[in-house]
Amino acid sequence: MKISINRLKKYIPHTESAEEIGALLTQSGLEVEGLEEFVSVKGGLEGIVIGEVLTCEKHPDADKLSLTTVDIGGESPSQIVCGAPNVAQGQKVLVATVGATLYPSEGDSFQIKKAKIRGEVSEGMICAEDELGLGSSHAGIMVLDTDLPNGTSASKFIEVDQDQVLEIGLTPNRADAASHLGVARDLKALLGRNLVIDTAPELNLEASGPAIQVEVENSTDCPRYAGVVVSDLKVGPSPTWLQNFLIALDLEPINNVVDITNFILHDLGQPLHAFDTAKISEGKIIVGKLSKDSKFVTLDGKERKLSGEELMIKDPKGGLCIAGVFGGVDSGVSEDTTSIFLESAYFSPDIIRKGSQFHGLKTDASFRFERGTDPNMPVYALKMAVKLLQEIAGGKVSSELIDIYPELIADFVIDVTYGHINRLIGKKIEPSQVKSILESLEISVSNETAEGFTATAKPYRVDVTREADIIEEVLRIYGFHNVELSENLRTDYLAEHPVKDLNKLQYRLTEILTGQGYYEMITNSLTKSSYAEKSGFLDPKDSVVIYNKLSEDLDVMRQSLLYSGLEVLARNINRRQTDLKYFEFGTVYHKAAEGYVESRRLSLFLTGKKTAESWLESAKAFAFADIYSTVEGILEKLNVSPGDLSIVEKAPFAYNLKIMLGQKELASIGLLDDRILKQAEVRQEVWYADLNWDLLCKKTSGLKKFEEISKFPEVRRDLSLVIDKNVSYDQVKSVATKFGGKLLKRIGVFDVYQGDKIDTGKKAYALSFHLQDHENTLTDKVIDKTMSKLIQAFEKEVGALIRT
Template sequence: MKISINRLKKYIALTETPDEIAALLTQSGLEVEGIEEFVSIPGALEGIVIGEVLTCEKHPDADKLSLTTVDIGADEPSQIVCGAPNVAAGQKVLVATVGATLYPMEGDSFSIKKAKIRGKVSEGMICAEDELGLGTSHDGIMVLDTDLPNGTPASELIPVTRDYVLEIGLTPNRADAASHLGVARDLKALLGRPLCIDQTPELEIEGGRKKIEVSVENAADCPRYAGIVISDLKIAPSPQWLQDFLRALDLEPINNVVDITNFILHDLGQPLHAFDADKISGDKIIVKKLSKDAKFITLDEKERKLSGEELMICDEEGGMCIGGIFGGKGSGVSDETTSIFLESAYFSPDVIRKGAQFHGLKTDASFRFERGTDPNMPVYALKKAVKLLQEIAGGKVSSEIIDLYPNPVADFEIEVEYGHINRLIGKKIEPSQVKSILEGLDIRVENQTELGFKAIVKPYRVDVIREADIIEEVLRIYGFQQVELSENLKTDYLAEHPLKDLNKLQYRLSELLGAQGYQEMITNSLTKPSYVEKSGFLDSMLNVEIYNKLSEDLGVMRQTLLFSGLEVLAHNINRRQTDLKFFEFGTIYQKGEEGYQEGRRLAIFHSGNRSAESWIEPAKPFGFADLYATVEQILEKLNIQIGEVEMMESSPFAYGLSLKLGTKQLGVIGLVDEKLLKLAEVRQEVWYADLDWDLLCKKASGLKRYQEISKFPEVRRDLSLVLDKSVSYDQVKQIAIKAGGKLLQRVGVFDVYQGDKIEEGKKAYALSFYLQDQENTLTDKVIDKTMSKLINGFQNEVGALIRM
């Protein structure tokens, strides 16, 4: 669910940054999964200024080009070569200055550079509508009617909407927060600030009356049904503010009537549906169920067989709409529509859920109805929509509001004890603070005593019906982070959680590594003191010395598995066994301030060639990627996700990586420094990984996560990035994960280039991005938008040059 920060500010005064608002909402249970910046015009017209064409002559070497001089407010006029047929002296125009980036309606973005065109210098570009992303016209340049001075930024003439949009992973129980008003209610309680909600508009009948009779056959399926007739409508595109609001939420504007219904749905959480009033047979609307296997054609022009259980909105001839789910083809608003019947209802969640599942339809309306909307909202939302129809579409009210609500839904009454609040939260919260929090959430506190009170909850909070729910509301606003952990903290589980068998865990990994051609080794825990003294990365003060040592070569306990492993490699290499893959589970020892310490490690060694030479291909030596792939397989087997990855250019490596898991180091991996190889008399390259086996065992999970294979196809898109050599692939990957969101399934590298074809100090990555939606087939628009986010992320965060 997407929420506009600009729209939230209409309900509550917000001075916090989008990140701060996201953190507040996440702490209170509305998890913000991402923040996107929305700009109504791509590029926000940066670098575009108002200019005046001073002179315009034919280009001496091109019949279809003009040579102009343009005043853009600089000390000297700019010479610009223009290909538009309508350019002329005296015009006010929009000019893209050198360095500006244009985002045309079609094709890729491009930057304006000072260039020579047919031998003449051109210092900018006079722009057409489509070149600026303002429309589709390419008949000629835009000619302005303005008195603004030359050099004025174009954004002062053409307003640019900037917004931040929160992506909230709404849990099924929080149906009340499926709107901007719902999110604003939580912020009201969190920040202690009042909401600014418009008063219920008053409506008066203006045009000729038109009566629509409404009947509901089963009030249990449709407890409330409201509607009104609006006439004299003029179907047209919506004003820019409304289009920008919808586009910020990834909705495509259609026309003013449909856009208003979508606005109300996302603003107030109340779905509306507009019927063409002239297409309602008999001027009657009947809310009922039709017979099983009856056929109905929906807006997407598909013929559907009804189950007989879905709620239908009908006229005298038959169905017009699957109630609360999807409209019908024959009764919808078209360009010829002049009057509508606007529906606003409260449907039974069970009926809507069954109908949506039967037809496999997931709409914004069904999403809300099947979770539970506010039964007190239909008439207010209807009046708000009518006011907008009057302002935007010229509509006139032609009937009274019809409101069938025979059995109003009562507020929930819940008895609450303070002792239960303090016991479940684990901290005593003062009654005055409890009351303040609940009233901030529009939950009334009545009959308050020393022991407890009665909570009166409005029916839009379908998830707050028990005492435990009230306590949860108090806790999420009070703040989980404010409840201190007890020294004797313990947890009880309903299910049994057997202890991990560490021997089995080690055996599973041994099988994994053995299947890939690794040999297991077991080496001596005693080692040479000289390794520590000469290595440069170990501390001799931490040595655990042996008092009754058998020899000086076995005088201390090892601090690392590296040197005992290198000795095994040297032994094999000296006997002409040069292509080696070893691993070892072993213990290391150190002396600390609190006594002796032990730690278990997993060491992996590569040396020599990963494939022998043959008539098909030459020998291929081991590389970093081979060892890193093995480490990834180990972590995948244990269900562990790597956190941060940092570069290392110090002992024991010539170069390598440090792998983090949260704040703790999971291990290191890299090419062993040549001076350390000499200590163990190893005469060829060695790749080495040292993993913290204790930490791996602690974080390992035996639980596998499965999900249904998507029915929808995967899409691949490729990009080539030119980057500074200092930028790591992990940085690029993290940017991609953040920008790609849920659609990005994985990232791959299929080429890396460093050489004389690109600038010195640079490298090029050829990356593949695999996109997939688990619920829908990806459209070109969605794919292009996702790729634009990726491109912007790479450009803004690591200064990447994109090569298509």
């Protein structure tokens, strides 16, 4: 949401800088996310001055150029070469001096430099309208009618509006602050100054116009509806001040009538809508609903089917507007409009939210209505809009003001105790200061006792309905920074350290996987119950069944990411995309003894070819090593050391490697069983990994950080081990990690042998060991000592024979 500092000053006159105002608002809960400078003429005409053409002669070497001397207020006139056909002696003109930057209406900006044009020196530029960004005309230079002295800044002649615009990240609870008036109310309390609000004018009949009747079918959906007819309008462009106000807020001026409604919306927070009275059938407005599947064309020209639940503004023939959301194409204001019915209403937030969500329409009006507007504002806003219509568009009031408000919306009355205020804030605040803060926020205080009081908040404060809300109001104006930390502050209630940002962790891992060529997928949490029934590894009794299911195929919550991922693979493979690398972070759901359990998983899928065929090499299919290396890399990045590994044959895999972390399964990696693939209609091999993301997040100490490259060299030593066939490499690696000490940086396998040159039931590993000390150069003595420890450990722990 954008707020103009200039407009804010109309409500709260102040001399504080925009940065200071932004800091105050942020401190009070209206977070200012940015500050922009707005200038109605780009560059603010800086470096552009008024000059007088003293002489004008034909350029000696160019028929279409003139050689002029121009008085721009300097010690001597400036010589300027000009190509405009209308330049003449005695004219007052606008001159861009050397060093000035021009921002033309079309094209890129450019800087004026002293130059030679066809042999003659030119010290500046006499400007046309489009060259200054003031319009589109390039017929000739601008000739001024002014008595201002030569050398006067152009901004003294051409009004340049300057403003500063705050970008406020409005939280959903602060609907009251979705306007300049709303922000000014907070500023009133923060600065301790009075709010300046114009008195609404009385609307007197000035002309006879079409009579409009209003009928509200359901006052629950529309508790208040006001409107008035304004005739004799002249629809056209808005005045400069209004256009600049809207442009500063990133809005496009349309015409004076629509611009006024937009001005009121952003100024007072009250959306208005103007209907062309000539297009209202039988002179009757009805606030109600239309039947389901009725067709309605909105202002953007799109035909929409109605749900039958959205609130409509209609006439006896049909819809005119989706109430509080979007107008209709047939009832809007056009150049031919001379009379309008101006609507100002308070709609139920729930009904507006339904219409907005169903049609996927988010407008400035729906943004405010669905959060809750001020039910006491419609008539005031209507009168202020009519005042502007009279001033800007020549309008005349031609009907009585209609205000249908059958049941007054009451204020919020809340009992508050000082004890609760002091306990929740963590500091004793004097009752007089509490009262002063609340009254500065237009929250009245009554029934005061030594223990507490009654607070009354106006209905526009939709977020102030409980005692805790009142205390929050006191604290945000008093200032969080003014609450000192206790000398006895304990830390036993704080979170464990260091705090892990799990979202950031997932985001970084996503970057790593995509960098390896994986694509992320996000699949539906709803799936078919038949998957669990036929899977062989999922228990159908654990499925979380959906009572109001969308379809027979989406009747349970998924127990695994496997099937939703396979559906994605099948869809791609059926479209000839057969070489796929996918991953997904997702939640799975199970029934528990009491209630339900959710857990987060990470799934990986590889299928097809790792490398395409070429004249250099044949195509190579994905293998177990490819998906295992990805999982290994994930664990390494997260600083998680895997525990026991075992190879098992268990559904959904044809065979798989299971990685444990203590007593819990961390990951399963392997080739999916053909029966599982057939269920999902996938007709090629798929490698799959399923990781327990919750367990990983719990055990990780964060992503591995980069280290400075050591200035001391790394040393490599090789060993050949003969071991039993049933001893895995991970067992060997675990022994090396345990006994290698801090000098052992990594271990690798560069050869594996099984054959007649070693005993039956044996295999040989050729291993490389990389040693490094970050503080000293390794000596032979230290290296030999480390390798001796490793040799002894291999012989003892895995029964290895060291080959020499």
